[in-house]
Amino acid sequence: MALRPVRLHQALSRTVHTITLPDPDGPAVWAVETRTTEDHRARLYRDGQRTSTAEMPATFTVPGGRIEVDAGLYGVTRVHLVTPDGRERRLAPAPGTLEHRRAALTRDxxxxxxxxxxxxxxxxxxxxxxxxxxxxxxxxxxxxxxxxxxxxxxxxxxxxxxxxxxxxxxxxxxxxxxxxxxxxxxxxxxxxxxxx
Known part of the structure; x- marks a missing residue:
């Protein structure tokens, strides 16, 4: 199933966070989608195609480590890439999400x-x-x-x-x-x- 863009009416119920990671076939964009009002699951996408789904808190294995995801009542509380040496990097909010709009307000x-x-x-x-x-x-x-x-x-x-x-x-x-x-x-x- 393909990842769809986040629409304005989904801003409070759906989030998507992305990260680009090196891959033997070239860089790949990994995305994590959560829909907090529908279910308590996280969905992982590679280059726009779903690869797996898991109950939160979820852990997905990706090249270079694992992505850890969790959400609470008011939104995502964790969506980080954790490398084998323990370093963490938060995934970026995708355009259209409330997190992306709020970050743009902070910047502008x-x-x-x-x-x-x-x-x-x-x-x-x-x-x-x-x-x-x-x-x-x-x-x-x-x-x-x-x-x-x-x-x-x-x-x-x-x-x-x-x-x-x-x-x-x-x-x-x-x-x-x-x-x-x-x-x-x-x-x-x-x-x-x-x-x-």
Missing amino acids: RPRTSRAIAVTAVVILLVNLVLATPVWLEMVTSIPEVADRVGTFTSPVLLPGWLLGTLMVAGVAAAVERAVTWRHHRIVDAETLWTSL
Whole structure:
């Protein structure tokens, strides 16, 4: 099966990353495709033709090493060539992907890119502060947990429209962090709550 270009309507659900590697018959372009909303599989292509498919986390053997692939709820978390000596090289996002568009924004408009990145962190931190008490109330409302540790009532009471807005903003911020390959244990802990 042939690899198709990534269309605009697929930007949030499909990624393709590529790398050119030497081969006895000449350089070959290897591509890894993931479709996070359809299945949890990675597909490997050589010069546009599918060669294999694997469940993620996936490892594909290629000339000069192996390609390791994994994805989370908000996008690809790993797509690297690992050489036999342990060196790693991330594959490049293919044109049309959200990652490629975001990298172009960073290159062409660095100030706008930084402003978007900072805004995403602020949104995730605000959501983390607001979500923690709500999450604790949810967990302690489970009878088995309440019997052991008691219940907790969240002091945070937000109107439904604000909760919805924060959830949408949190998802957008999480996608922003994923496509720019940024991750921090505390900042990105909030992405767990937006997935509930």
